[in-house]
Amino acid sequence: MATDVSTLHHAPAKQRRGWLEWITTVDHKKIGIMYAVTAFLFFVIGGLEALLIRLQLGTPQNALLTPEAYNQVFTMHGTTMVFMAIMPINAGFMNYFVPLMIGAGDMAYPRMNAMSYWLLLFGGIVMYSSFVFGGGAPDAGWFAYAPLTSTTYSVTRGMDYWVLGLQLLGVSSLAGSVNIIVTIIRLRAPGMRFNRMPLFVWMSFVTSFLLIFALPSITVGITLLFFDRNFGTNFFLPAAGGDPLLWQHLFWFFGHPEVYIMILPAFGVVSEMLPVFSRKPIFGYEFVAYSGVAIGVLGFTVWAHHMFATNLGVIADTFFAAASMLISVPTGVKIFNWLATLWRGELRFKTPMLFSLGFIAMFVIGGISGVSLAAAPFDLQVTDSYFVVAHFHYVLFGGAVFALFGAAYYWFPKITGKMMSERIGKWHFWILLLGFNLTFFPQHMLGLQGMPRRVWTYQQNQGWDFYNLLSTIGSFCIAFATLVFIVNFIISLRKGAPAGNDPWDAATLEWATTSPPPAHNFDVEYIVHSRRPLWDNKYSGEGRGMTINYDFHPHLPPPSYAPIIFSFGLFVLAYGMLNLASAPLIGIPIILVALAIAFVGMNRWVGEIAQDPVL
Amino acid sequence: MAQAVVRDIDKNDPGRGLDLRKLGMWTFLGSEVFFFGALVVTHLSMRGVVAPSSSKANLDVTGVRNLFGDNVLTSILAFILLTSSLTMVLALDGVKTNNQKRFRFWLGATIACGVIFLGGQVYEFYHIVHEGVTIKNMMFGSTFFFVTGFHGTHVAVGVVWLVSLLVSAIRHPERYNAGNYMAVELGGLYWHFVDLVWVLIFTVIYLI
Amino acid sequence: MAHGHDEHAPIEHEAHHSHAKLYVIIFFILLVMTGIEIAIPIINKAEIVVKQVEVALLLGLMTIKGAIVMMFYMHLKGDRRMFGTLFVFPIVCVLLMMLGFFALFQPELW
Amino acid sequence: MPNRSPAKALLRPTATLLLGSVVLAACGQKTPQTTLNPASESTRAIYNLSELLFWLGVVVFLIVQTWLIVSIIKYRQKDSSQVPTQIHGNTKVEIAWTIVPAIIAIVIFVFTFDTIRKIEFMPDEAAGNTLNVKVIGHQWWWEFQYPDIKDANGKPLVTANELWIPSGSYIDVKMTSVDVIHDFWIPGLAGKRDVMPNRESGLWFKADDVADGAPGVFWGQCAEYCGGQHAYMKMRVVVASPADFQKWSTEQSQVAVNTTLPESFTKNCIGCHVVRGTNAAGITGPDLTHFGGRMTIAAGTVDNTREHLYAWLDDPDAVKRGNIMTTAIKADTLTEAEINELVDYLESLNPGTSVKGQQ
The missing domain is CATH 1.20.5 (Single alpha-helices involved in coiled-coils or other helix-helix interfaces)
Known part of the structure; x- marks a missing residue:
């Protein structure tokens, strides 16, 4: 820190080539790409698990999967999609675009950013290695209700892998969120006041706060669970006085905000795309931004609506029903503002726009079923039935996944410098829309006809056969649509038309730099004067949206091995913890090795900070 | 000229010129508040539970709490941690006033207090386990060791942090002065937070 | 635009004014309050006031102590x-x- | 509505879809576990609430989709060089559409609260007309106890997987679990309630009247994921007229109609099962005293017929993989003769009043 920063400005950073370039990178754009690609791989894995589920349920009394296999598959499907697909895809887009949209050169802590990514990858590996080393994957459902998670009822090591995988993913998310928050508070370009930030940045900001406030609760929960399973405590074991409901409180206090953690970035992306393709500003910027904040705050007061069936009592039922319904107000405001953004615009139906419109149409259905679930008595009939499965897929697939596919089409030109094929993109959209509705709409009916969720099979002649078959057919349409996307991605990556800096005639700062952006993002510093700096410069006159400061010295920290070494130490530590109670003679040496690796990484890291005062 | 424009335009921004690492530290501590909140809720809602089949089933909360006597040991620990907060802030005062000697002395004193606190906690745990309350055999023990253990872990991390700070301060004295004290301030913030948690734990677990 | 370093810092900064005296005074205030906290349950063994009042007193003292630590030791006051x-x-x-x-x-x- | 024709265009497919599912349900398709055919006061109250929710949902759905479709048709880009008027917002309009969802939410809340009141508090008139039932969840079957009805030994009457109740009475259900969390759900009669270990939860319901000799059968199922065979933790609820119920409960509280245990039963079964009037007194498995009259085997997994029972005793793991009986009976544990002997005996345990085979 004694080093004068100015001497570092033009020092050429050592660039490594090939795969080492990716392993050592601290560039938020490369990290964002790694996040997105890894998350997409997990999305595909989770999708294959979903296909297995649908194949098994396509016909009554099917024997494709044993109950044990089915239970592991649906548990891993949920866990994968929530923690390893949607959350990290969001994190990937945030990583790539938050700094660009606020006119910053990088994230606040580039090395910590790399660590967040590596912990995501390692956490996923820990979780999936349970298939190989754990005697079976986790099998207690993604919300892992005690005491089904105890060693009595979940006899494989799967749940221990689940706990340790989640711990790594939790550290990853916590570090990533602190990074985003600090980046947004501190690194906004001059003049980009909070109420001028792009709405995607706003939603990233809110999401990150939700994460740092919600994660501790599940961290405590899974640590207690780990102690119950390994060190003989009885927190959740009713036979010894423990309380399974405590788990539900700890889990859902995290779990409900988690829903908004997954959907708010999608709201943000849609709020970026709709105005661009309507060629109008977002209608009611403040209402859209603050309703996001309101959703975030209210999200912490509704966790027990997942527990209506546990006999909470009239007072708690009433409170949580009311609070949950209240959330429909800011959500409704957002939807109306999006619709008003379209009104009297000049709509261009490019693929990202199609996905945004599809998002609105589908999300509304999920919202309506969501409000009905908040009505506690109705919830008592349909909770834990396929109606709930339909509801949250309309929210998380029809909502988040549609928006994120849209974002992929929207930002692909910026990331790669090439356009994605519009023709294939439209095929992708329509097949996905069809397949999605075919898969999940019948599930409303299934729930109303009394089919519980998480059943590995069912008997015929209960009025469920036809809807299940439809749903299974639909799921293959979704799989096919995803294949179309992958094909489009590969073709466009190779032969896509050159994109240019600003292919969509957009409004925000990421389109002011080249596609793909240089390592330091911007050659100049922008001084922002409006919410749509680029648009206003184009349409209201040069200098109305932003002015340029040429006296600008971008500085980037050099590539570093420290983050991956440190993360690898934590990764090894997870396996040490797994063996600590069952085989201490193996576990303790592994832990010591792991701590040594982590120490090496940390030591390097501290040394690098001393050279270059950025975490 | 451009710099002047920047300054002017940023005048009212709440994020203007904040130290990056300090910002991150406060954000992280905000998250830690929720962490200890969840732990304390767990303790409060579970500590009174008497296990139906526990070997110490007849020992209820009052019975266990008698093990603490009139909290003599805990009161001493509270006193030590309080003192360590004073020494920590004096160490920061030392570096801010370019007084290397005071800085290192008080930093060393803080570390010493931390180590004594940990020793005291180990002794306390030993004593309680000796009386037959373990993390396994009753709910009070489980939650008590869990909450205080997590706090102790935080203290231990703090001690390691401050030791590495002290080593660095001795090896590179030029890095710590009135213009460059953020590393000390960050360590201090963490340390005071741990003290703050003890203020909470001391009241909620031992006194109430 | 480097991260977080507006001031291109010269190595030797002017020393800040020392607040050691204030910190020591704060310490003694905290010490006295902790003493009262410890004393309350012991004195109240005879149930002089109902348990709820005792708990409220303790929580109140705890809050004030916490606030003082945050304001002065963590420098939130004036930051x-x-x-x-x-x-x-x-x-x-x-x-x-x-x-x-x-x-x-x-x-x-x- | 600003534009009529698209609204109409949307109404038709919606109606078709809704009608379609009703038709589907009506023609030949049995839906024994449906929530849409309430047969008790509380489920009717819930159904009424869900109708309100449905129609409000349809209105919101139509408004949003119409608005969306009209915008898409009306404002598609005509001239790529044209920049539309830049409208940034309109505070009055936005306040309006903040208030409108709030009003809808309040309306829903008022009806929700009313329904909560209706289904949570048992009315005063229930006093004197209440039957207590205790539900105990096991992995993966249901135990039912009637504290008000004593069996021949003076203990509460116990049955398994088939709950008989009198119509017109208030059924006060208390429940608990011996292992993990289950959930008691008979969609036609009551909403879900978690069945938790070390805790007592409860609900009440009052089934609609049925005629003498024409009991109604309702299907129910565990609704909280409870491990391997969560899918086959089913139950049947038989709503009988008070007279029929009286007859049934009198029969049920007797000892078994056949108290001569075959040797293979003594050898293999009495450790886990009760047959009242004999020395079979195990409590791990379901009470078998009047097994022959029950509708299903293995908690609703298969119908109670000789063939199914034979298959079940031959290899329970093949019928319901992983259930606790597989720890005692493997594929080769019993000989053919023993199985036949057991089937004969178990099917003989039928006291008379039964709805077996008539669902």
Whole structure:
């Protein structure tokens, strides 16, 4: 820190080539790409698990999967999609675009950013290695209700892998969120006041706060669970006085905000795309931004609506029903503002726009079923039935996944410098829309006809056969649509038309730099004067949206091995913890090795900070 | 000229010129508040539970709490941690006033207090386990060791942090002065937070 | 635009003014309050005041102690507002949630 | 509505879809576990609430989709060089559409609260007309106890997987679990309630009247994921007229109609099962005293017929993989003769009043 920063400005950073370039990178754009690609791989894995589920349920009394296999598959499907697909895809887009949209050169802590990514990858590996080393994957459902998670009822090591995988993913998310928050508070370009930030940045900001406030609760929960399973405590074991409901409180206090953690970035992306393709500003910027904040705050007061069936009592039922319904107000405001953004615009139906419109149409259905679930008595009939499965897929697939596919089409030109094929993109959209509705709409009916969720099979002649078959057919349409996307991605990556800096005639700062952006993002510093700096410069006159400061010295920290070494130490530590109670003679040496690796990484890291005062 | 424009335009921004690492530290501590909140809720809602089949089933909360006597040991620990907060802030005062000697002395004193606190906690745990309350055999023990253990872990991390700070301060004295004290301030913030948690734990677990 | 370093710092900064005296005074205030805290349950063994009042007294003292540590030792008093907001907002949230949790689910604890 | 024709265009497919599912349900498709055919006061109250929710949902759905489709048709880009008027917002309009969802939410809340009141508090008139039932969840079957009805030994009457109740009475259900969390759900009669270990939860319901000799059968199922065979933790609820119920309960509280245990039963079964009037007194498995009259085997997994029972005793793991009986009976544990002997005996345990085979 004694080093004068100015001497570092033009020092050429050592660039490594090939795969080492990716392993050592601290560039938020490369990290964002790694996040997105890894998350997409997990999305595909989770999708294959979903296909297995649908194949098994396509016909009554099917024997494709044993109950044990089915239970592991649906548990891993949920866990994968929530923690390893949607959350990290969001994190990937945030990583790539938050700094660009606020006119910053990088994230606040580039090395910590790399660590967040590596912990995501390692956490996923820990979780999936349970298939190989754990005697079976986790099998207690993604919300892992005690005491089904105890060693009595979940006899494989799967749940221990689940706990340790989640711990790594939790550290990853916590570090990533602190990074985003600090980046947004501190690194906004001059003049980009909070109420001028792009709405995607706003939603990233809110999401990150939700994460740092919600994660501790599940961290405590899974640590207690780990102690119950390994060190003989009885927190959740009713036979010894423990309380399974405590788990539900700890889990859902995290779990409900988690829903908004997954959907708010999608709201943000849609709020970026709709105005661009309507060629109008977002209608009611403040209402859209603050309703996001309101959703975030209210999200912490509704966790027990997942527990209506546990006999909470009239007072708690009433409170949580009311609070949950209240959330429909800011959500409704957002939807109306999006619709008003379209009104009297000049709509261009490019693929990202199609996905945004599809998002609105589908999300509304999920919202309506969501409000009905908040009505506690109705919830008592349909909770834990396929109606709930339909509801949250309309929210998380029809909502988040549609928006994120849209974002992929929207930002692909910026990331790669090439356009994605519009023709294939439209095929992708329509097949996905069809397949999605075919898969999940019948599930409303299934729930109303009394089919519980998480059943590995069912008997015929209960009025469920036809809807299940439809749903299974639909799921293959979704799989096919995803294949179309992958094909489009590969073709466009190779032969896509050159994109240019600003292919969509957009409004925000990421389109002011080249596609793909240089390592330091911007050659100049922008001084922002409006919410749509680029648009206003184009349409209201040069200098109305932003002015340029040429006296600008971008500085980037050099590539570093420290983050991956440190993360690898934590990764090894997870396996040490797994063996600590069952085989201490193996576990303790592994832990010591792991701590040594982590120490090496940390030591390097501290040394690098001393050279270059950025975490 | 451009710099002047920047300054002017940023005048009212709440994020203007904040130290990056300090910002991150406060954000992280905000998250830690929720962490200890969840732990304390767990303790409060579970500590009174008497296990139906526990070997110490007849020992209820009052019975266990008698093990603490009139909290003599805990009161001493509270006193030590309080003192360590004073020494920590004096160490920061030392570096801010370019007084290397005071800085290192008080930093060393803080570390010493931390180590004594940990020793005291180990002794306390030993004593309680000796009386037959373990993390396994009753709910009070489980939650008590869990909450205080997590706090102790935080203290231990703090001690390691401050030791590495002290080593660095001795090896590179030029890095710590009135213009460059953020590393000390960050360590201090963490340390005071741990003290703050003890203020909470001391009241909620031992006194109430 | 380097990260977080507006001031291109010369190596030797002018020394700040020392606040050691204030810190020691604060320490003694905290010490006295802790002493009162410890004394309350011992004195009240005879049930001079009802348990609820005792608990309220202890929680009140705890809050004041915490606030003093935050304001003076963690320098929130006089520091930039953003830091305090980032820390105090979660504290307020956690307290409200705890109140809500115990009111709705563990009313017997009151 | 600003534009009529698209609204109409949307109404038709919606109606078709809704009608379609009703038709589907009506023609030949049995839906024994449906929530849409309430047969008790509380489920009717819930059904009424869900109708309100449905129609409000349809209105919101139509408004949003119409608005969306009209915008798409009306404002598609005509001239790529044209920049539309830049509208940034309109505070009055936005306040309006903040208030409108709030009003809808309040309306829903008022009806929700009313329904909560209706289904949570048992009415005063229930006093004197209440039957207590205790539900105990096991992995993966249901135990039912009637504290008000004593069996021949003076203990509460116990049955398994088939709950008989009198119509017109208030059924006060208390429940708990011996292992993990289950959930008691008979969609036609009551909403879900978690069945938790070490805790007692409860609900009440009052089934609609049925005629003498024409009991109604309702299907129910565990609704909280409870491990391997969560899918086959089913139950049947038989709503009988008070007279029929009286007859049934009198029969049920007797000892078994056949108290001569075959040797293979003594050898293999009495450790886990009760047959009242004999020395079979195990409590791990379901009470078998009047097994022959029950509708299903293995908690609703298969119908109670000789063939199914034979298959079940031959290899329970093949019928319901992983259930606790597989720890005692493997594929080769029993000989053919023993199985036939057991089937004969178990099917003989039928006291008379039964709805077996008539669902």
